[in-house]
Amino acid sequence: MAEARMIGQSSVSRIIAHVTLIIGILIVAFPIYYTFVASTHSLQTILRPPLPLLPGREFFANYYQALFGGIGQLGGVTVWTLLLNSTIVALGIALGKIFISILSAYAIVFFRFPLRMVFFWLIFITLMLPVEVRILPTYKVMVDLNLIDTYAGLIVPLIASATATLLFRQFFLTIPGELVEAARVDGAGPWRFFKDILLPLSATNIAALFVILFIYGWTQYLWPLLVTNRNDMNTIVIGLRKMISFADADTPWHLVMVTCILSIVPPVLVVVFMQRWFVRGLVETEK
Incomplete structure (x- = not known):
């Protein structure tokens, strides 16, 4: 009986620990995910809230422009x-x-x-x-x-x-x-x-x-x-x-x-x- 109770308490503690860990990961990772989502949308979409929670269609265009096209605020210097x-x-x-x-x-x-x-x-x-x-x-x-x-x-x-x-x-x-x-x-x-x-x-x-x-x-x-x-x-x-x-x-x-x-x-x-x-x-x- 005592062993069963100990196993039950151990399982509950493990579940609580995992749930706490998952919540912590979500809190830390969500801003990064939101930044990634914003990087896949056009400037007009970002300036017109609310920002969608799913990636957009501008992924390749935005990343190509940043990596190879240059950025005007930096005098045409690329992110590379x-x-x-x-x-x-x-x-x-x-x-x-x-x-x-x-x-x-x-x-x-x-x-x-x-x-x-x-x-x-x-x-x-x-x-x-x-x-x-x-x-x-x-x-x-x-x-x-x-x-x-x-x-x-x-x-x-x-x-x-x-x-x-x-x-x-x-x-x-x-x-x-x-x-x-x-x-x-x-x-x-x-x-x-x-x-x-x-x-x-x-x-x-x-x-x-x-x-x-x-x-x-x-x-x-x-x-x-x-x-x-x-x-x-x-x-x-x-x-x-x-x-x-x-x-x-x-x-x-x-x-x-x-x-x-x-x-x-x-x-x-x-x-x-x-x-x-x-x-x-x-x-x-x-x-």
Whole structure:
């Protein structure tokens, strides 16, 4: 009797959990679906509410115009260009942060040199200095180096990461000293130890950080807004803002919706394809 009651309670709890999950998914997904529906209708249909809940017949026309025809508010720049710019910036920021951080953590943990911990704490303190605090001197440096409207100007000021350095350092501290000694006895130098031992062990951490940092770079707004003046150097976030006017009639809402849908595709693909590595990097505890 007690077992039957327990099974019944378990089934009810499972049903409630699934219903709650479905409701949550619907709440999160409906705005995205509504945006997709709007991207398949003409501008006149969007400006004449209520908007239908089913996709329209302008799917191919709207997406072709956005991807290949150019957008008037952006001087004829296509969404392909915006996507390319955002992809280069996001990849540059993610890979640059990981590269610099893992080398910094490697030097701090496995090398003994004067003021080693002082340098670490100086890196750590920069967590309290966001981009907004140092934006004026950074912008001045970009102007002096003629890096305005360049990929280097978009990427280089954002590739240092105290958070990633701290995470790699904490992971490297868990590596047994016996492994380091074994590598030294085997004749492995610093570069070989880093390449053949540390990098494979850090693969899940690198993957998890890559997902987070790629999305961080993809969603950057303030810095790209400052260092880009040409429309063909805008990221997709800046392009979206420029497409929206104060007057609804002057805004190509059908193309705005197309751009919104296309702007979420690359981050979603990164998360989907690297989901297994991302989860392992966050929950693995045996290292």
